Amino acid sequence: MSSNVLDIAELEFLYYARITENEDQRMKTIYLDNAATTAVLGEVLEVMLPYFTEQFGNPSSIYPLGQAASDTIARARCTIATELKAIEAEVYFTSGGSEANNWAIKGVAQANAKKGRHIITSAIEHHSILHTCQALEKIGFEITYLPVDRNGMVDSANLKAALRSDTILVSIMFANNEIGTIQPIAELARITHDHGALFHTDAVQAFCHEAIDVQTLGIDLLSASAHKINGPKGVGLLYARKGIAMTNLIEGGWQERGRRGGTENVSGIVGFAKAVELTSAERQQEHDRQTQLRNHAIARILAEIPYSRLNGHATHRLANNINISFEFIEGEGMLLQMASRGICVSSGSACTSGSLDPSHVLLAIGLPQEIAHGSLRMTLGRTTSYEDIDYAVDSLVQVIGNLRMMSPLWEDFKAYDSVSLIEALAGVQNS
Numbered sequence: 001m002s003s004n005v006l007d008i009a010e011l012e013f014l015y016y017a018r019i020t021e022n023e024d025q026r027m028k029t030i031y032l033d034n035a036a037t038t039a040v041l042g043e044v045l046e047v048m049l050p051y052f053t054e055q056f057g058n059p060s061s062i063y064p065l066g067q068a069a070s071d072t073i074a075r076a077r078c079t080i081a082t083e084l085k086a087i088e089a090e091v092y093f094t095s096g097g098s099e100a101n102n103w104a105i106k107g108v109a110q111a112n113a114k115k116g117r118h119i120i121t122s123a124i125e126h127h128s129i130l131h132t133c134q135a136l137e138k139i140g141f142e143i144t145y146l147p148v149d150r151n152g153m154v155d156s157a158n159l160k161a162a163l164r165s166d167t168i169l170v171s172i173m174f175a176n177n178e179i180g181t182i183q184p185i186a187e188l189a190r191i192t193h194d195h196g197a198l199f200h201t202d203a204v205q206a207f208c209h210e211a212i213d214v215q216t217l218g219i220d221l222l223s224a225s226a227h228k229i230n231g232p233k234g235v236g237l238l239y240a241r242k243g244i245a246m247t248n249l250i251e252g253g254w255q256e257r258g259r260r261g262g263t264e265n266v267s268g269i270v271g272f273a274k275a276v277e278l279t280s281a282e283r284q285q286e287h288d289r290q291t292q293l294r295n296h297a298i299a300r301i302l303a304e305i306p307y308s309r310l311n312g313h314a315t316h317r318l319a320n321n322i323n324i325s326f327e328f329i330e331g332e333g334m335l336l337q338m339a340s341r342g343i344c345v346s347s348g349s350a351c352t353s354g355s356l357d358p359s360h361v362l363l364a365i366g367l368p369q370e371i372a373h374g375s376l377r378m379t380l381g382r383t384t385s386y387e388d389i390d391y392a393v394d395s396l397v398q399v400i401g402n403l404r405m406m407s408p409l410w411e412d413f414k415a416y417d418s419v420s421l422i423e424a425l426a427g428v429q430n431s
Contacts, residue, residue, distance in 0.1 A: 029342045030388045034228075034320060035177055035205060035379035036346060041230045044274045048232065051267035059264050060255065069266050076273035083276050084222070084239055085213040092238045092256045093269050097204035098128035099249070100223035100238040101171075103260075104200045105132045107246030108169045108221070109141055112198075116166030120144045122154050123364040125173055126202055130360075133171075146172075151313040152181035152365050156191055163195040174203040174222075175210070178361040178377060179312030180321025182206070189218035198244065204228055204236075205318060208279040209287070220244060226268065230382065231275030235268030282382070290319040290380045293389050297322050297378065300393045305400050311362060311375065320380035325367060328410040329374045329403040337399040338376075343392050346377045370409075 031039075051072070057065030059073055074088070081088045094100045109119065121133055123145045133143045144162045146154055154172055163170075170192040175182045189199040200221035203212060207224035214222060221244065225236035240246060252261025279286075302308055307327040326334070331347040338345050347359070358372035367375075378392065404410040 029344065030392055031344045032378040032380065032384065032388070032392060033344045033346050034381035034384075035377065037227045037233065038230045038381055039383075040232055040271070041275065041278060043278060044231055044271045047274045048267040048271040051270055055266075057266075059266060060253070069264075072266060073264055073269055076269045079273040080237060080276050083208065083212075083280055085215050086239055087242065089257070090239055090242055092240065092259055093264060093272075094236045094238055094260065095234055095265070096227070096236040097126075097202065097223050097225035098236075100225075100236050101126065101128040101202055102132050103238050103249040104221045104223060104240070104246075105129065105136070105169070105171060107249060108198055108200070108244070109136055110247040111245040112168040113141075116164075116168045117141045118144070118164055118167045120146060120159065120162050120167060120170045120197075122146045122148060122172050124148055124152055124176055124178075124361045125171070126177055126204070129171055129173070129202055148181075148364055150366050151316075152176055152179050152311075152361070153313060153316070154183055154188065156184065156187050159188055160191050163192070163197065167195060167197045169198050169200060171200040171202070174201045174206040174212070175318050175321075176312065176361060177205045178359055179323045179365070180205075180317035181312045182210070182316045182318065185219065186217045189220075193218060208276055208283065209318060209320070211283065214239060214241070226272035226275055229275045229279045232268045232271040235265050235272050237272070286382055287319045290384070293380055293384060293386065294319060294322055296386070297389045297393055298324070300390075301396065304393070304397050308400075309371075311365065311367070318379075320384075322378040322380075323375060325362065325371050325375045326400055327371055327374060328407050328413060329400060331374050331376065333403050334374070334376055334396075334399055337402065338392075338395060341395045341399075343395055345392075347375050 051069070055065075055068060055072075057063075057067075057069040059066060059070040061067070073093075077088045077091050077093075081091045084091070094103065105119070109117075117140060119133060119136065119141060121129055121143065137143055146158050146162060148154055159170065170188070172183055172185070172188050174185055185201055192199040198220040199218060200223075201219055202223050204223060204225045205228060206212065208229045212219075212222070219239070220241045222239040223236065224239075227233040248259055248261075250261050255262055255264055298310055301324055302310065305326065309325050311323040311325055312321065335345060335347055358369045359375060362372035362375055363369065376396070
């Protein structure tokens with residue numbers, strides 16, 4: 001009996017020790033994938049909660065509970081329109097950035113098909129743009145995919161050369177989700193307007209992190225999403241300049257001034273507006289802080305890990321974006337080993353992280369497939385610290401070293417490099 005009691009006591013001790021160990025491991029998790037999604041801020045959650053319970057009215061209803069919800073949406077729309085320097089009637093709420101991108105491209109294409117059936121975009125757009133354009137190609141539209149340079153920049157001369165009399169829309173993302181490169185939006189929009197076409201930008205990664213004035217920049221349509229700025233998932237927006245002809249993407253009701261059917265996501269919209277308010281208030285402070293962290297991490301990685309390279313523009317990039325390629329390794333092993341150390345990173349877009357194909361963005365900037373496969377993206381957030389970054393870089397140095405020790409490519413390279421060095425030295429001595 002006593003033996004059984006001891007066994008149970010030991011099991012209980014091991015059980016609670018394991019729980020404590022797991023809790024400690026969770027506390028040490030370092031999240032560096034903020035381009036994929038961000039944690040909802042406590043202040044955002046707080047303003048959302050009443051709209052799940054006591055303030056649950058349908059905004060389309062005429063009784064006070066419904067009208068209160070409608071008024072709440074109107075206030076949220078005003079907050080977001082102010083951030084964009086737009087008017088309230090130009091902001092439409094969607095389920096996220098992908099829906100907004102689909103709506104912008106398809107809506108303009110269908111409404112303006114009689115004027116022209118040519119659309120221009122870039123080779124490094126998000127798949128919600130690229131796949132939408134590919135779908136339009138199947139029904140008779142012609143798409144030009146502009147190349148980018150080694151830094152991921154669209155050349156304005158290439159855009160100018162691609163524009164035609166039947167071009168109806170140009171869609172160039174504000175900042176790339178993988179390599180962080182920020183495009184010269186004002187210049188690209190001006191060239192587009194000079195040729196009589198509309199300009200759309202996927203600003204999902206840049207919205208609120210960068211100051212965006214749609215009037216000054218000349219943006220006709222813009223897509224954004226709440227969950228990239230510490231807001232909730234499942235809500236986004238499409239800004240469409242007043243007077244633009246575009247068809248509806250979702251029919252079925254008079255919501256969003258008859259442009260998007262479906263009961264509004266009141267709690268999500270409220271959370272979106274609060275996230276905009278908080279993020280924009282801290283924008284400059286966070287931009288400067290994250291830029292310093294980013295540069296610190298990049299400098300350490302390039303200095304401490306040989307045969308690595310920065311992907312994306314060195315300065316015209318999002319403050320929180322770090323994308324590095326490492327030769328002689330596979331990215332999947334790198335991600336798994338980093339995850340085993342409690343570090344959450346990615347090899348590119350979260351939307352395609354399950355794919356074995358190399359990033360289309362990295363291929364577009366000229367990386368060979370074997371190097372593109374060995375890329376790592378770290379994206380910082382408002383809670384990222386120098387301690388987090390240094391721990392992540394220390395871990396990365398170890399991980400790359402471990403993977404290269406197991407890599408036959410690395411062994412072959414070292415052997416070849418040694419022979420080349422000996423031959424070079426021998427040549428020097430003979431001379």
